[in-house]
Amino acid sequence: MHLDHPVTMPHRHAYSPEPLRADRGLRAFRVGLGGPVGSGKTASVAALCRTLRDEFSLAVVTNDIYTREDAEFLLREAVLSPERITAVETGACPHTAIRDDISANLEAVERFDETLHPLDLVLVESGGDNLTATFSKGLVDVQIFVIDVSSGDDIPRKGGPGITTADLLVVNKTDLAPHVGADLATMAADAERQRGDLPVVFTSLTSDDGIREIADWVTGHLARWRAKAAA
Template identity: 85%
Template sequence: MHLDHSETFPERHTYSADPLRPDGSRRALRVGLGGPVGSGKTATVAALCRTLRDRWRIAAVTNDIYTREDAEYLLREAVLPPERITAVETGACPHTAIRDDISANLEAVEHLEETLHPLDLVLVESGGDNLTATFSKGLVDVQIFVIDVASGDDIPRKGGPGITTADLLIINKTDLAPHVGADLDTMAIDAKRQRGDLPVIFTHLTSDDGIREVADWVTGHLAQWRAGAAV
């Protein structure tokens, strides 16, 4: 079920991972955001939309098990026009809808691309899950995994596919570190040990520039994508 789209979707083209649309034009870059409950995924999506919307044509797809809370938050915050925000109710563990059976999300993404063409960027936010949550490469082109300082500074060293293999790891809510006794240097060392050369960005979204480094990372991938290079 999709927010604000009660009608039946048209037949899907299912070009999925193909970078080109059926008409030969380049489709939007698809960026997946996953991570545990409460890590700040929706706030990250909102901040990215605010920062990038004046330069890029953006749409967003959110996933929740039985509600539309995340999409409704984005609508209340007016981060994008309403027609650019769609919700998927997964009805099961969120990771199933982004990794195992991606049909509902793929349908939502392709519907946005058909009705709003041209788009530059589609952000697909998974519902809160655990450290194993990963996206199918048939659904997104790059994956961001979000964890937060308040959950403990041992989270990076616990590993899991989300932490070890995501294209970007965000360690969020760094402003809370002094209040929860988290050591950011330890988190950085553990993240480096788990991820090697894959990037890690520390963020807190209480400042206007808190998302800037992440936005620059996304912009870099967008530039590569539009140039026809692999991301």
């Protein structure tokens, strides 16, 4: 559930979210971040906030099954002011709250749009899940899937909807490749076979500017979404 608010069980959401708020103002652009446990989702969210917060108005919704651990980490790191970070306790498999019953997450992002307006961007972080995790198009506008090299260089080859369909695939922790025997060239070739023309970013979020390519991708999509909504 979303903090202290009860969760109802609506019909499955499969539509694309309306770009305008109820008052016809432009709502925030929504980016979903999914991926396995430990791949670097929360680190990606934190780095995006630090990089973009001076230029854009941001908010974050995190998802955990029974805790608010990821939100509490972001609060401790002071990546945004406290009123811009909230948590959803899913109480079930993480993908359920981002794909099947999105009511708690949708309530959270819509509340941000109401209370922080004007708001440019909301990051929705999934709880750690497997390679099947995807976001409902009724919840986010684009989705990023994060994997890491320490889980094995066969992960891109295994595929799954998270890898094959995400708008952006991020392969994190490239600095660990020599230490875990991961072949980055093999991972790149397998990712291209699985994804075709969909983009892939190889990075190490612990490096000084490891988030830059991802941040540029997000802001590029935000600009195109705004232009399309205004047309």
